[in-house]
Amino acid sequence: MATDSWVNETLYSAWGQRFRVVRELARVQSDFQDIMVFQSETHGRVMLLDGVVQITEADEFVYQEMLTHVPLLAHGAAKRVLIIGAGDGGVLRRVLQHNTVERAVMVEIDGEVIRLAKEYLPGIAGDAWNDPRAEVIVGDGIDYVRQAEAGSFDVVIVDSTDPIGVGEVLFTDEFYANCARLLSEHGLVVNQCGVPFMQADELHETSLRRAKAFADVFAYVAAVPTYVGGFMTLGWAAKDPALRAATVGEVRERAQAAGILGATRYWTPEIHCGAFNLPPYIAEHLPRG
Template sequence: MTDSWVNETLYPDWGQRFRVKRELARVKSDFQDIMIFESFTHGRVMLLDGVVQITEADEFVYQEMLTHVPLLAHGDARRVLIIGAGDGGVLRRVLQHRNVERAVMVEIDGDVIRLAKEHLPGIAGDAWHDPRAQVIVGDGIHYVREAEAGSFDAIIVDSTDPIGVGEVLFTDEFYASSARLLSDRGLIVNQCGVPAMQADELRETSIRRAKSFADVWAYVAAVPTYVGGYMTLGWAAKDASLRTLPSAEIARRAEAAGVVGRTRYWTPEIHAAAFHLPPYIAEHLPRT
């Protein structure tokens, strides 16, 4: 029997590959090529246009840091908008916060949601059926353009890189619209790539976010299957004090929110430390 391998296509000259135990789905949607397979080492894996989006083995790192950091930094985020995140993992973590009253998720590709429900059910768990959740198959930039001013406390963007279907979520217009629909202490986070390989992505999106937000920075998470070292998560807030909380206060908020004991990567100490960036990453951010 000949081994079957999947090679990631993110970088032309460097990457990773997985040995495939079983292919589960291969679909060309209206927006992208979607593949889900069962690997020998990382459980089930989803690729979009040949790029790894999620694996069952390490999804918790990315999902926890993308969700718990902004919600606990805010401290009272009751209305949360999620853009992308069609696998449902971010929605699941948002709904772990007992103070969240409404979570709206807008994913442009309904096939991603459908295939995640079928082949990656453990990622979202019961989140799809939570009465606080509203799942919309639609265009995220259209949604933020039309949403009522001040209608959300936090926005979490879990998108592909700024090419193809995800490109519009890294524009001046998107960040300006996001600032408008956020409340007075609102904030937005989004993935900004692996700076060792994608420094331009972090630098350029930070410049764009700084046009609409008072406090622009980034924080890091070590996700094994995002090749290249630290993944940066872009941070833009109306209140600069939200990212300078001591770990003791973060721990108090996590206890109140009901998050304690439900994480495998996030801790109050990691939360606080994640904003202290190595110089090779910090040099790509606007000077404060």
């Protein structure tokens, strides 16, 4: 994959992006995947799993803010948050920015991702690892949701790899049924659903599965520069359809109370509400309501 001073992403067989490498920082074969961290010339430090870009220091804020602030502020009173995957710690940091959150449990299958993120990407999680509200578990997300007590979380955030390999279980009927069970009355789950211009099946198939367990299934969009191919979709599955209808004013008020307003670089109340307006080429992959 590393050729001369370039790294080519191997996500798609016939199209992709590449980075000029200043320095390779780590290359580890864990029990689950090939992990690489390097210093790029243009995007700060970059982490790849099995040749696929997971995070870059330059644009991580887009993905992390949208995956975190949208569900928490749509819910409005989330105190207990479950994070699956997200070993870099970026979602954990954003969740704990909400002063309304009392408990954040993060379940990541690969301890090596956490170790390398702490060593080479310390700014992504900041002090979140040491926050007394955080509990970090190295384990399989599917096992955790099977065993979690009913009604024990308000929001589930799934920041997983794509539905191949170890991440596949996080896109199954069983996973979503357990999420519905462990969530409280107005609970919701969001997850990364890929870039629909290139990975339409991911959105289409997982939306159908979510619809078996949740009353309101939808998606919202974010433009993440290094998840190439246009908008990426974040999957939405809520028990209460009203959560998606929060107004700009309501969201702003909640963000103010939670300590989020003015602390973001992508998320704003307007972008929060606008992100649910989908181009038809994306909306056509959602179940018709």
